[in-house]
Amino acid sequence: MRNNETDMEVNDEKSKMAGNGKYIKIPEKYVICVLTVCASCVCYLNSLNGDFVHDDLYAIQNNGDVNGRNPTWSFLKNDFWGKSIADPRSHKSYRPVTVLSFRINYHFGQGSPYGFHVVNVCLHALMTVLFTYVCQTTIRLPAQCCLISGLLFAVHPIHTEAVAGIVGRADILAAIFFMLSFIVYIRSLEPSWSCLKQAPVTRYWSLMTLSLSMATVSMLCKEQGIMVLPLCILYDAVVCSRILQHYRSWHKIKPFITRFIFISSVGVVLVSFRLWVMRGTLPKFLHQDNPASFSSSFFTRVFTYGYLWFFNVWLQLFPSQLCYDWQIGSIPLVESLMDARNLATALFVVTFNLLLLKCWKHAKTDDPDPAVFSGVLFYTLPIIPASNLLFPVGFVVAERVLYLPSAGLCVLVGYGAHILMRRFPHRRNLNLALTIYCLVVLATKTVIQNYVWMSRESLFVSGVRILPNNAKTHYNYANYLKDTGQTDAAKIQYQAAIRLYPDLPSAHNNLGTLLNDTVAAEFHYEAALRISPDHKGAMINLGSSLIKRGQGQRGQKLIDRVLELDPENVDAMIVKAWVTMTEGKWGLAEQYYERALQRDPRNSETLYYYGKYWHQRGDLERAVKLYRKAFIKDSGQWMAMVSAGDALKQLGKYHEAEEILSRSLMISRSVPALDTLGLVYFYLGRVSESINTYEEIQRLAPDNAESLLHYAQILGNLGETERAEEVLTEILQRNPHNPDAMAQMSNVLGQQNRHLQALDYLMNAIKITQRENNQDRLETLLFQKASHYKDLKRYDEALQSYNETIKMNPKRIDAHLNIGAIFHLQRHYTKAKNHYEIVLKQDPENRIAKDNLAKLKNIQNKHTHS
Structure with missing residues (x-):
């Protein structure tokens, strides 16, 4: 094979000028590279319009090191997600080169996901051409084999998560510098090393140094990049230096031993640096991240890890079902020797050992064929850091980490296809047709899978469909539904996640935030805290709920506990500000809001609640400015738009209110927005639009008492008292003790001169209001009672009620x-x-x-x- 390739190159050189200079024949290896690059780009063209999804939101959009909120050089001391690497809660993923590429991308693309996707596709094309080049020059595969392997790598759907999912850039960058390091390492050896009868000397130490530098950069893109060092050593030992043949002769292997010591020393330094960065501690993962590593049974751990090795290979050979998350419930633990999956593990072990045996036999020959050995090396070594062999990892299976290992599998598959065509020449056309068919099928699957990564909705819907027993996919889909205001559907998905995995604290917490039943909500907050006692979100939500129920002391203890654990927790500061505001401590509340804004000036939640603060203080203009900032920072902050519309309504700026409320309804067809818009239409004199809006609310939320009360009020003002009475009756049938509905019913009956019936409703409303000690409402109700007595000409009783009103105000x-x-x-x-x-x-x-x-x-x- 080596001689054939040399002959091909000589012939190409001779034929560069052919046909009397009429054309130039392009060398075959360049044609192969161009074909593989074109395939890699074409397959991912439809990914360019994708949005930020899943981990992109945390690693890019909300990462201060990327969006510019943090100082320029902070990415050197923070992890991949923007948290200080020294923080005990840090993920410990130190990838500053990848984060720097994100920051540059964010700056020049103004935060648009399009630029990120373009760069990812270009990097995948670069990696494809580097891989093809390695197949051609270093592994020395035949041209046909290089083309098949290169095309397979270009179009394989297992790469979709790494290319279409923006955070997968870490894997692509690590793979690129991994390949460059390997290429430069081989180039640093004397040119004719393949013809030597002893280990080649290091001819270019500058290239060797460059190779190690690129290995370092690869590691700083993603941790598995450091595995290029053992790969270079092993490839050098077996293929270049042929240690298995020369190990008895010191002078023949001395150059290799020198390189081995040098590279091993650098490797030790890099690993030491990496441990120093992590402060000598590993990241803390939860049971839900990797259940096998938490198993107390050695048997379960070993056999589950063994099956996962097989599963990773299977996923690459038959990528029919791909999912962004393979955690909770996706792959059950192997807990019995009788588990049928142990047969798959045994098949993998036997096949792998046969490949190793073949590598051993080739290595002992005078002219070893590096194809199988290279394929095994490129597949095995990069996946070791993610295999749980060295330390537990934070996932069960992750398709993105298979990006680089798949290069090894592509070499083996391409080489296998080449052998079949060579051994069965009479079936060459059939084999070629099957190969093309497989490549087309894989490319089609990749294009389809790109659409899955187009948006959060498509990604999470796909997850629930592909892995219905995975609690995490239901949980993530529920989060999306919650964020888009689809609360009923979100509840169903949270409940499904809890049913599949009851110990998922965030599912309990988030479900609690959607429940109208305070007791049920607190049950879920407390469940989250039983599972995870320091769950800050659950503490904040439970604390807020207790404060609203009058158990302020217990609630504030929880909020203070959060601030003790995390003094800069913005959510806790917002709650603390709200509590002090309700206590009438306006100055202290303002200080908390200002402190929260100093911590995160772009936090839409802080801006929204600070706007509510000024709204309650009566400074409506200032409130509107803060609401506007909130939804400018976060286009999904529809509640800020609704509150801005309400404030503008109170200011009499009805047209501005209409414009903002209409925008909010494009994001979420929410009842509060429709309610406020219905009132705005009424004040603008557009009565029919107002009525239509409230009829829509009745269809969407027949139980929403507040909006129905406004509807009844409008009907009453229009003189449609009978219809208003019907609406109010519906409210009171669902909640017979609603004092606002009783008061409104009293007004409607008064318009019909049914004052005695009106007084019955009003008396009940007054009793409830007195128990609740709501002085503002009581004042209004007493005035209303006096007015009914006045209309009945029972002046003494009217005077008594008016005087009670005046005593209050x-x-x-x-x-x-x-x-x-x-x-x-x-x-x-x-x-x-x-x-x-x-x-x-x-x-x-x-x-x-x-x-x-x-x-x-x-x-x-x-x-x-x-």
Whole structure:
């Protein structure tokens, strides 16, 4: 094979100028490279319009080292996710080169995912051409074999997660520098090493140094990159230096021993550096991340790990079912010797040993064939860090980590196809057709799989469909549904995740946030804390719930505990600010909000709740500015849009309110947005649109009492009292003790002159309000009761209720005005005059008070003249 390739190159050189200079024949190896690169690009063209999905959100969008929120050089001391590597909770994944590439991409692409996808596809094309080049020049495969292996690597669907999923760039970059390090290492040896009868000397130490530098960069792209050092050593030992033949002669293997010591020393330094970066500690994973590593049974661990080796190979040979997450429930543990999967493991062990035996036989010949040995090396070594052999890892199976190992499998498959064609020449066309068919099928699968990675929705829907027993896929899909306002569907998915894996704390916590039943919600928060006592989200949510229920002391202890564990926790600061605000400590609340904004000026939640703070303080203009900032920072922050619309409605800026509310409805057809928009339409005089909006709310959320109350109020104002009564009756049938619905029903019945029935509803509402000690509502209800008595001409009872209202709010103008009017009718003119004057002191331009006072003067003048 080696001689055939040399002959081909000579012939190509001779034929560069042929046909009397009419054309130049391009060398075959360049044609192969171009074909594989084109295939790699074409297969991933449809991935370019993909969004940020799954881990992209944390590693890129929300990573301060990438989006520029953190100082420029902070990526050198932080992990892949932007957390300090020294933090005990850090993932310990130190990949500064990859993070730097993300930061540059983010800067020039202004945060658009399109630029990230373009770079990923280009890097995959580069890796493909490097792999093909290695097959041609280093492994010395025949041209046909190089083309098959290169095309297989270019189109294999196992690479979709690494290429279409942006964070997979870590694997691609590590693979590129891995290949470059290997290529340069071989180039550093004397050119004719393949013809020597002894180990070749290191002719270019500068290239050797460059190879080790690239190995370092590969490791700093992703940890498995360091495995290029043992790969170079083993390839050098078996193929280049032929240690198995020369090991008895010291002078023949001395150059290799020198390289071995040098490279091993560098390897020790790199591993020591990596351990120093991790502060000598491994990342802490949970049972859900890798159940086998938590098993107390040695048998279970060994046989499960063995099966996972087989499963990784199977996934590459038959990639019919691919999923972004293979965690909880996807691959059950092997806990019995009678488990049928042990046969698959045995098949893998036998096949692997046969390959090793073949490598051994070839290595002992005078002219070893490096194809099988190279394939085994390239597959086995890069996957070892992810195999649980050296240390537990944070996943069961991850398709992205198979990006580089698949190069070895592509070599073996391509070489196997070449052998079949050579041994069965009479079936060459059939074998060629089958090979092309397989490549087309794999390329089609890749194109289809790219669509899965197009958006969060498509990715999570695919996960639930492919692995319905995986609790994590249900959990992730539930998170997406929750974020997009599909709360009912989200509840179902969270419940499915908990049913499949009851010890998933975040599923309990997130489900609790969606439940209207406070008791049920707190049950799930407490379940999350039983599983994970330091779960900050559960502590914050349980604390908030307890505070709302009046158990402020216990709730604040939980919030304070979060701030003790994480003093810079923005969510805890927001809750703390809200609590101090409800206690009337406005200044302290403002300090917490300002502190939270200093910690994260772009946090949309902080901006939203700070806007609510100023909304409650009555500074509506400032509130609107903060709401606008919130949804500019996070286009999905539809509640900020709704609150902005409500504030603009209160300011009388109805057209601006309509525009913002309409935008929020494009994100989520939420009831609060529809409710506020319905009121805006009514104030704009667009009554039919207002009615249509509330009818839509009735269809979407027939149990939403607040929006139905507004609907009834509008119907009452339009004089449609019978329809308003029907709506209010529906509310009270679902909740007979709703004081707001009772008060509104009282108004509607009053419009129908059914004051006695109205008073019955109102009395019940007053009793409930007195128990709840809601002074503002009680004041309104007492005034309403007085008005009913006034309309019934039961003036003494009316005066009693108006006076009760004034005791609660001495400055209530309408109460004074009505008391004055009653005294006026009862001819208690002096008392009436006193109340009219109180009204005019507060509102000098009050027309009714002025007119009534003028009438009193006329009456008094008539009495005087008579």
